[in-house]
Amino acid sequence: MLEIHNLSISFQRNRASFDRETLSVVSDISLSVQPGEIVALIGASGAGKSLVAHALLGLLPANATMSGEFIFKGKRLSPAGIQELRGREIALIPQSVTHLNPLTRVGKQVYRSARLSGRCADTAHTSCDRTFARYQLADTVKSMYPFQISRGMARRVLTATATAGNANLIIADEPTTGLDPEVSEQSLAHLKELATQGKGVVLITHDLENGVQIADTLVVLYEGMTVEITPARALEENDLIMHPYTRSLWQALPRNGFMSLPPTPSSSTLNRNGCLFAERCPQARPGCRQSAPSLRRVNHKLVRCNHVAG
Amino acid sequence: MLRAEKICYRYDKDIPLLEGVICTINSGEIVGLPGPSGCGKSTLARLMAGFDHPQSGIIFCNDQALPASGFSPVQMIFQHPELAVNPRWKIGKILAEGNTDCSELLQRFGIGLNQLERYPHELSGGELQRITLIRAMTPATRYLIADEMTASLDPATQALIWQTVLSWAKSRQVGVLAISHDASLLNCICDRIDNGFCLQSPSSHLREPIAA
Numbered sequence: 001m002l003e004i005h006n007l008s009i010s011f012q013r014n015r016a017s018f019d020r021e022t023l024s025v026v027s028d029i030s031l032s033v034q035p036g037e038i039v040a041l042i043g044a045s046g047a048g049k050s051l052v053a054h055a056l057l058g059l060l061p062a063n064a065t066m067s068g069e070f071i072f073k074g075k076r077l078s079p080a081g082i083q084e085l086r087g088r089e090i091a092l093i094p095q096s097v098t099h100l101n102p103l104t105r106v107g108k109q110v111y112r113s114a115r116l117s118g119r120c121a122d123t124a125h126t127s128c129d130r131t132f133a134r135y136q137l138a139d140t141v142k143s144m145y146p147f148q149i150s151r152g153m154a155r156r157v158l159t160a161t162a163t164a165g166n167a168n169l170i171i172a173d174e175p176t177t178g179l180d181p182e183v184s185e186q187s188l189a190h191l192k193e194l195a196t197q198g199k200g201v202v203l204i205t206h207d208l209e210n211g212v213q214i215a216d217t218l219v220v221l222y223e224g225m226t227v228e229i230t231p232a233r234a235l236e237e238n239d240l241i242m243h244p245y246t247r248s249l250w251q252a253l254p255r256n257g258f259m260s261l262p263p264t265p266s267s268s269t270l271n272r273n274g275c276l277f278a279e280r281c282p283q284a285r286p287g288c289r290q291s292a293p294s295l296r297r298v299n300h301k302l303v304r305c306n307h308v309a310g
Numbered sequence: 311m312l313r314a315e316k317i318c319y320r321y322d323k324d325i326p327l328l329e330g331v332i333c334t335i336n337s338g339e340i341v342g343l344p345g346p347s348g349c350g351k352s353t354l355a356r357l358m359a360g361f362d363h364p365q366s367g368i369i370f371c372n373d374q375a376l377p378a379s380g381f382s383p384v385q386m387i388f389q390h391p392e393l394a395v396n397p398r399w400k401i402g403k404i405l406a407e408g409n410t411d412c413s414e415l416l417q418r419f420g421i422g423l424n425q426l427e428r429y430p431h432e433l434s435g436g437e438l439q440r441i442t443l444i445r446a447m448t449p450a451t452r453y454l455i456a457d458e459m460t461a462s463l464d465p466a467t468q469a470l471i472w473q474t475v476l477s478w479a480k481s482r483q484v485g486v487l488a489i490s491h492d493a494s495l496l497n498c499i500c501d502r503i504d505n506g507f508c509l510q511s512p513s514s515h516l517r518e519p520i521a522a
Contacts, residue, residue, distance in 0.1 A: 044464040046434030151347060177462050180346045180491045206464040252465035254498035260469035263420020263440075 001200045002033040002056075002169055007068035009051055009060065009224075022065075026051050026224040029068075030295075033169065033200040038191065040203040040211035040232070042249070043221035049204045051224075053171050057092060058082035072169070088117050091167035095174045097154040100146040107132070107142025110160050117165020124164070131160040135190065152183035159190050169200045176210055188214050208249050212236055220246045223276045226295060229302040243303050244281045275305070283307060311336050312384060312453045312485055314358055317367035319350075327353055328364070333504060335453060338483035340476065342496035342503040351489050355457045358487070359386035371452065385446035389458035391438040395430045401441055402426035408445035415444045418474050436467040443471065447478060453485045461490065472499055 009026040026048040033039045041049045054060050056070060058079055070077040072085065086092075101109060110131060114124040132142065135156040141149060149157065155175065162170055172191055176184035192214050195201045205211055211218050212235050220228045220243065228243040235242075235250055242250075251259045261280050274289035275281070281288065285307065293306045314333040320326040327350045335341050345351050356362045358369055360376040369376055371383055388394045395404050405412055405426070416423070419440040430438055439459065446454065454475070460468040476499060479486050490496055496503055 042464075044434070044467055045436055045462070174462075181493075182346065184491075206462065208465055249465050252469040254469075254492065254494040258469050258473075258498050260473050261466050263470060 001035050003071040004031050005069050006030055009055055009064055009066050012063045029226050031219050035200055036195055036198050038195045038201040038203055038215045039217045040215035041219050042208055042211050047221040048224040049221055053204055057086045089167055090169045091162035093158050093162045093172040097146050102146050105143050106157050110164050113161040114164035127164050131164050135160050155187045170194055171202045173204045227304045243305050244283050245277050313370045315368050317364045319364045335485040335487050337485045340486045340500045342500035343489045344496055352457050355455045355489055359384050359455050381450055383452035385451045386455040387442055387459045389461050391442045394442050397430050401428055405445050409448045412444050415447055436463050455487045457489045
């Protein structure tokens with residue numbers, strides 16, 4: 001349904017009045033989403049997960065430059081095409097209540113997003129009612145303002161705004177951060193339900209456990225690069241053929257040993273010639289710092305490391 | 311010992327959120343505080359750190375009331391470090407406000423000296439959370455209250471931060487109150503888990519106002 005080829009994003013930053021530098025933040029990311037599939041983008045904060053989503057929706061700030069291409073349903077997307085599609089075919093479930101308009105009642109916002117997605121006034125009302133019923137929001141909630149609803153309800157309202165239209169691709173940005181287990185499970189179940197209806201879902205999260213729980217494919221990002229693309233069940237099966245970074249994320253989970261890595265070196269000292277992870281990698285060898293590994297296929301997975309073997 | 315004695319607290323004219331809550335942290339002890347959202351965990355944390363004052367009940371820190379001004383021996387860490395620092399100050403100035411002797415901690419947390427010249431928005435969430443921690447981990451700090459400190463960080467950073475904090479707390483006999491939704495994290499880091507808190511709270515029926 002969606003394919004991203006070689007996406008790179010860089011930012012221009014002013015150092016002094018006539019001194020500019022270009023910071024490369026995302027380099028060479030490729031991924032694909034099929035109908036009915038949940039793809040989880042996993043990485044630490046600053047790894048470029050949200051930037052991928054923003055680039056896809058055409059929401060990058062003015063000082064960003066982007067290269068690479070998006071193919072949606074077999075057609076190449078141009079910036080103008082993105083504007084046409086976002087909200088209609090591609091919908092974003094944003095991170096928190098702050099993305100709702102604080103001065104507008106919740107029901108009206110869901111209705112408006114249904115209208116903007118191209119429904120006529122009549123069907124927008126029915127689809128609005130239907131999404132409210134589906135996410136178990138009482139009718140009284142419609143007339144409430146965002147500050148009056150709980151965080152769990154806000155999540156459901158945000159999901160409702162994204163699904164009131166007919167979007168085929170849903171992007172969920174950190175849907176579980178700061179929610180208690182009950183509510184976060186519920187919000188993941190809603191994503192799963194969307195996928196079983198045949199929609200493509202991109203789940204952006206730092207939480208590896210959530211990713212493993214519901215996603216079909218995991219895309220692990222490190223410093224703006226894909227380090228591994230793997231079927232999600234491979235981790236649960238404790239399949240050891242994986243990138244050292246994925247493995248250390250897995251082993252850092254409290255239930256898997258709570259092992260930590262040395263802290264990230266600051267990005268200015270990062271050696272861009274060799275493997276970006278070499279400084280922190282427990283299995284780094286001298287060769288890792290000299291030549292950058294490329295993504296290669298090892299047993300149904302794509303791994304960016306020269307030393308993992310099948 | 312940091313002790314909250316029969317705390318009652320309510321917001322404005324709401325139903326009391328906390329009623330007769332008792333919570334103790336001994337020095338050098340790591341106490342976990344789980345509970346669903348809206349049951350008053352964060353409110354209790356703010357009360358114990360002295361940001362708010364309970365309508366009745368007292369909070370003792372080593373048999374004294376919390377100081378009304380100046381440096382507090384009870385320091386609090388929030389979930390969103392971006393909101394806990396001045397966005398117009400450089401990191402070096404932010405640190406100097408709380409902790410003037412932090413070179414050892416900087417090293418243990420892996421914060422380079424070049425980062426002290428940056429502004430908060432130029433750091434990642436994990437780096438910024440380490441900065442707020444270093445600011446709070448002074449020699450005069452006796453208790454640390456961590457309210458969902460690592461909820462928005464990836465597992466590797468979470469493990470790094472907690473391991474550093476735990477070894478620091480044990481070596482200086484600092485008590486830590488860890489508030490989290492993540493039961494497996496609390497099981498992993500805590501000496502004791504304070505489960506009684508949610509049962510005491512009368513407001514459990516308030517969690518989800520109207521839904522379902």
